[in-house]
Amino acid sequence: MLSKASSCVVISYDGVNMETFTPFRKDCANENVKLLVVKNTLAKIAVKGTDYEGISPFLTGMTALVISLGDQVCGAKIVKKVAKKNESIVVKCGVLDGKTLTAKEVEVLADLPSKEELQAKLLATMLAVPQNFVRLLNAVPETFVRLLGAYRDKLENQA
Numbered sequence: 001m002l003s004k005a006s007s008c009v010v011i012s013y014d015g016v017n018m019e020t021f022t023p024f025r026k027d028c029a030n031e032n033v034k035l036l037v038v039k040n041t042l043a044k045i046a047v048k049g050t051d052y053e054g055i056s057p058f059l060t061g062m063t064a065l066v067i068s069l070g071d072q073v074c075g076a077k078i079v080k081k082v083a084k085k086n087e088s089i090v091v092k093c094g095v096l097d098g099k100t101l102t103a104k105e106v107e108v109l110a111d112l113p114s115k116e117e118l119q120a121k122l123l124a125t126m127l128a129v130p131q132n133f134v135r136l137l138n139a140v141p142e143t144f145v146r147l148l149g150a151y152r153d154k155l156e157n158q159a
Contacts, residue, residue: 007109008052035066
């Protein structure tokens, strides 16, 4: 699962009831994110020698992995949303592009816009330049026509 992951967030869920965990799992499933409750010893074996080896010291207590398979920020966003509602869910660390992130860095990651939002902003920026250019080109003949109309009106008033 981790070999296909774009990012991973390690959380502690000590004291979380099923009423919280079930919607959490559904939110994850809707966003192409996997929520895995793991046995710490097996997880340490699984991450050994991989980009995710930095999470080994955090694999203690009741641990779950939130693995993003698509957009890198989706898992962090979901965890942040659920952690606001339930203080028992605590971010331990995360991994993004092979770099181990602290809990604060995962929070910053959650505040970033998603890939789709960034693509939309880039597209809007790219479209703004040609649109402004077309308006500018259109303004020159438009102004000239108004000037001719004003000159015509002036000539008609003199006659």
